[in-house]
Amino acid sequence: xxKSSTCSFMYGELxxxxxxxxxxxxxxxxxxxxxxxLLYRKNRTPVWFYMQIAPIRNENDKVVLFLCTFKDITVFxxxxxxxxxxGWTKFARLTRALTNSKSTNQQLTPMSRTDITSHKQSRLxxxxxxxxxILPQYKQEAPKTPPHIILHYCTFKTTWDWVILILxxxxxxxxxxxxxxxxxxxxxxxxxxxxxxxxxxxxxIVLNFHTTFVGPGGEVISDPKLIRMNYLKTWFVIDLLxxxxxxxxxxxxNVDEGISSLFSSLKVVRLLRLGRVARKLDHxxxxxxxxxxxxxxxxxxxxxxxxxxxYSIGDYEVINEQTNTIKTDSWLYQLATSIGxxxxxxxxxxxxxxxxxGKDSLYITSLYFTMTSLTTIGFGNIAxxxxxxxxxxxxxxxxxxxxxxxxMSYFLDLSWLSDLIIDDQGRYCHFHLGNRISxxxx
Numbered sequence: 001x002x003k004s005s006t007c008s009f010m011y012g013e014l015x016x017x018x019x020x021x022x023x024x025x026x027x028x029x030x031x032x033x034x035x036x037x038l039l040y041r042k043n044r045t046p047v048w049f050y051m052q053i054a055p056i057r058n059e060n061d062k063v064v065l066f067l068c069t070f071k072d073i074t075v076f077x078x079x080x081x082x083x084x085x086x087g088w089t090k091f092a093r094l095t096r097a098l099t100n101s102k103s104t105n106q107q108l109t110p111m112s113r114t115d116i117t118s119h120k121q122s123r124l125x126x127x128x129x130x131x132x133x134i135l136p137q138y139k140q141e142a143p144k145t146p147p148h149i150i151l152h153y154c155t156f157k158t159t160w161d162w163v164i165l166i167l168x169x170x171x172x173x174x175x176x177x178x179x180x181x182x183x184x185x186x187x188x189x190x191x192x193x194x195x196x197x198x199x200x201x202x203x204x205i206v207l208n209f210h211t212t213f214v215g216p217g218g219e220v221i222s223d224p225k226l227i228r229m230n231y232l233k234t235w236f237v238i239d240l241l242x243x244x245x246x247x248x249x250x251x252x253x254n255v256d257e258g259i260s261s262l263f264s265s266l267k268v269v270r271l272l273r274l275g276r277v278a279r280k281l282d283h284x285x286x287x288x289x290x291x292x293x294x295x296x297x298x299x300x301x302x303x304x305x306x307x308x309x310x311y312s313i314g315d316y317e318v319i320n321e322q323t324n325t326i327k328t329d330s331w332l333y334q335l336a337t338s339i340g341x342x343x344x345x346x347x348x349x350x351x352x353x354x355x356x357x358g359k360d361s362l363y364i365t366s367l368y369f370t371m372t373s374l375t376t377i378g379f380g381n382i383a384x385x386x387x388x389x390x391x392x393x394x395x396x397x398x399x400x401x402x403x404x405x406x407x408m409s410y411f412l413d414l415s416w417l418s419d420l421i422i423d424d425q426g427r428y429c430h431f432h433l434g435n436r437i438s439x440x441x442x
Contacts, residue, residue, distance in 0.1 A: 005068055007051075012040040023051070030055045030063040036073065048074045145222040150211045152220075157211060164204055167197050171242075172301060180308035181359050201243035205236070241269040299403055303374055306396055307366035310389075314366075317386045318343075319353055326353060329385040335365055374400035 003009055006023050019037050026033040034052045041047060050071040055063040150157055174194075208231050215221045221230070318330040326333060326343055336342050336356045344355040357365075369382045373396050384393045 005066055007039060010039040010041075012038070012044065012046065014038055014046065015040075023053070026053045027066065046074075047072060048077045145212060146224060148210055149222050149224060149227070150207065152212045152214075157207075160204070160207065163200065167200060170197065173304060176305050176308040177363070180312045181363065195245060198243050198245050201239065205239050205243065208235070208239070238269065238272045242272070295407060299374070299407075302399065302403065303367060303370045306370040306374070306399070307363065310370055310392065310396075311362055311366040313386075313388050313392055317388055324353075327386070331369075331382055331385060331389070332356065332362070335361070335382075370396065373397060374403060376400060376404070 006020075006027060008020075011020065015038050019035055022033070023035055023037065025031070026035075032054050034050065037049055037051050039047055039049055050073045052069045052071075054067040054069075056065045056067055058064050145151060209228055210224070211227065212220050212222045213227065213230060221227065314330060314332045317327065318332040319326050326345075328334075333343060339357055339361060341357050341361075342355060343353050345353050348354060365382065372378050372382075373393060376397070384390045
């Protein structure tokens with residue numbers, strides 16, 4: 001109602017001024033207190049209320065909101081007329097009413113702070129919490145869980161979720177690059193790093209079988225059987241495929257090329273983990289800066305994926321395997337010629353084409369082309385020539401238009417919010433593209 005919690009709009013001529021002042025002081029001083037106050041309904045009918053004020057504090061002992069409850073005690077403020085009080089004097093009936101009022105007040109009086117065991121979430125869990133389905137700060141008792149079950153909002157699980165989030169982004173960047181550029185992990189450092197990532201993803205599967213979740217009714221589910229069934233029906237298959245050690249298998253030199261390509265392609269399944277990341281980051285969408293950073297990251301990630309696909313198409317079409325000739329109009333051949341690293345045939349006696357640009361130059365050039373295409377700049381120094389490259393370029397331009405339109409829609413929404421004003425009659429309106437648009441009453 002956008003009214004004061006003191007309920008000043010319900011005061012009347014008989015409302016006690018001292019009680020009004022005590023209520024105001026309870027709010028100003030962040031105190032927990034209770035009062036008996038006379039308020040008035042909309043039709044000016046007087047009603048007695050037992051009003052309780054309880055400040056809700058966060059883990060820093062700072063008041064973040066107030067909890068106000070009201071109990072109608074009008075009946076205890078009036079003499080009781082029933083069969084048992086017939087023949088009683090007015091004073092006797094009033095004494096009985098006051099006695100019942102005191103008994104009721106004792107029942108309604110809140111417990112002291114020492115009697116309440118409040119469940120406080122740690123500061124780290126509050127700041128880093130990735131899921132929006134956490135317990136409120138004023139939850140009085142933590143749910144009872146078996147010893148081997150982990151609460152999904154505890155500090156350990158929150159920190160672990162951030163580790164998985166970072167490794168998921170690492171996977172989203174490196175998997176397409178390794179698949180497209182066919183980088184066999186002969187480097188021991190990268191092989192060990194990818195193996196550690198696989199082990200962490202495997203440990204995450206084990207933890208998910210022992211982590212609570214929020215049920216459809218908002219309750220915390222801690223039953224081990226229900227947790228296992230829920231995980232098996234949702235993310236288990238995707239998580240299992242994402243943690244298989246494909247890099248270790250590809251590291252062996254005697255692995256068949258077809259099997260190696262199959263394992264490399266299966267690594268792309270890890271990108272499905274981004275769906276869970278999007279769900280975890282959902283509650284950050286209420287912050288404009290966070291949304292802007294996420295949009296930029298998504299745009300860069302899309303450009304990275306498209307760059308890997310762009311190179312794969314060029315690498316597939318640059319050499320005609322049937323005639324064992326090279327296409328001089330391919331962008332890869334032109335890039336190799338321009339940087340002084342041309343393709344050479346049978347230079348080392350292998351009977352194949354060799355040489356060409358390094359993988360770093362190829363990736364940077366591919367990313368440069370996808371960025372210029374997505375932003376509709378297109379300098380033309382790198383252009384599609386083959387049919388496959390042209391078809392992919394058309395699809396990439398359509399993706400770029402969609403990304404830019406999404407960005408523009410978001411920025412227009414921000415300008416709408418920044419120009420929001422409130423007029424003196426309680427209506428809200430805004431100036432959008434120079435036009436004043438009046439809306440209904442707030």
